Amino acid sequence: MNASRTARERVRAELIREITDIARRHLATEGATGLSLRAVAREMGMVSSAIYRYFPSRDDLLTALIIDGYNALGEAVERADAACARDDFTGRWLAVCRAVREWALAHPHEYALLYGSPVPGYAAPQDTIAPAVRDTAVYGRIVADAHRAGRLTPPPICPPPPAILAEDAKIVRSLMPDVPDDVVTRAIAAWTGLFGMVSFEIFGQFNNTITHRAELFEHNMTCLGHLLGLPE
């Protein structure tokens, strides 16, 4: 009874996994707009309508891929951070930057799904929120650790943030406990700077202009790290 029910559920789970695997492969080669339920069904030897037993709509399949993508990126970032000495805060920051960039270069279409133009008519459901901040959580820990260790020296070039930003800082602080407001705002600046750089590279804004992208990235992330207040 239990065994049989789980047998049924198991084949169902297996099929769902197979569908997402094929879909992810299609996503990687054709991009999000080229992802078609019918093509996935065709490759599985199924009729297209059968897919709807497992994913009620194309958007639901896309949601599954988005969650997978956030988790894959988050895991890559976690691994990169874990490989560093805990008190090498600059090294951890740079490792996270490189992990984001390398994952994006290896999975450009998935990166586009996560950080590019949102799919129109598509509203990310609640399930995506937790995986979406997995990478940010790692970053938050680095900032918090560095601050707690007293290794975050505010650069002389930033004015103090306006008082009204304290409200937002309160929310962000859940990812980087005990960090003062000015550090929070600089942390946001560095984080958006990282993704701005990666997006420019992935989305083609550097075409015909920048050729030594790894070196430029490395250098600019170093600058951003110093903007954040990280040591040499």
Place this chain on the structure above:
Amino acid sequence: MNASRTARERVRAELIREITDIARRHLATEGATGLSLRAVAREMGMVSSAIYRYFPSRDDLLTALIIDGYNALGEAVERADAACARDDFTGRWLAVCRAVREWALAHPHEYALLYGSPVPGYAAPQDTIAPAVRDTAVYGRIVADAHRAGRLTPPPICPPPPAILAEDAKIVRSLMPDVPDDVVTRAIAAWTGLFGMVSFEIFGQFNNTITHRAELFEHNMTCLGHLLGLPE
């Protein structure tokens, strides 16, 4: 003969303009993937195949919208810069930042078309390159002007860029003449930081997190300006 030929050409140009106008309206409401030649034709009271007399493919229509978008953004940036005192370099930088953000907020789908995920299978033709750097050209002039005026003081937090980046700096320097390599790389960092911030806001990464977006933007752009070396 001339008058009659231009009469035909004039109605043709008029129709092309009408098509792009309707298409831009559809783009603004439905987004790029929701833009359909058939819907545009329907709204014009045309049969769908007739559109192909004017745009050989959907991608060509999209190209026209992209060029228009770059020009609209470029013009907004030019106007913002022109409204500032020539020697108020920090003011010009912030004006450009605000112009980019406000244009993006007013035209999110067009912004996504320009700076979001590239449309798969779509390669931007040569015609898009010149309009694409219209905003960047304004920025380059600000940096070059500030440097020429001796108002660009390198912040103490950036190491010198590696020598190999000199090659890329040579190309970027066409937009900001006579600017040394380290300023070029910091200029790129500030520019990508601006678009990273705007993209995060437009693409929804600030949802459920940042509410005082204008204030955060203002503050972070100020920081980036100082990273670039702009005065108080």
Place this chain on the structure above:
DNA sequence: TCTCCGTCAAGAGCACCGCTCTCTAATCGC
């Protein structure tokens, strides 16, 4: 053991899409 009910694949079908082709009508250049 038999029956019943839930699950599933399959197929037909709807409305839409980009795009091509042919045919006819209007228009322009000479």
Place this chain on the structure above:
DNA sequence: GCGATTAGAGAGCGGTGCTCTTGACGGAGA
């Protein structure tokens, strides 16, 4: 005015997401 060019209409092809119905299968309870 006549031949050449251009524009629009319509049918049609293969594709899409999605819905609905039908019939087969298999596990659960009488």
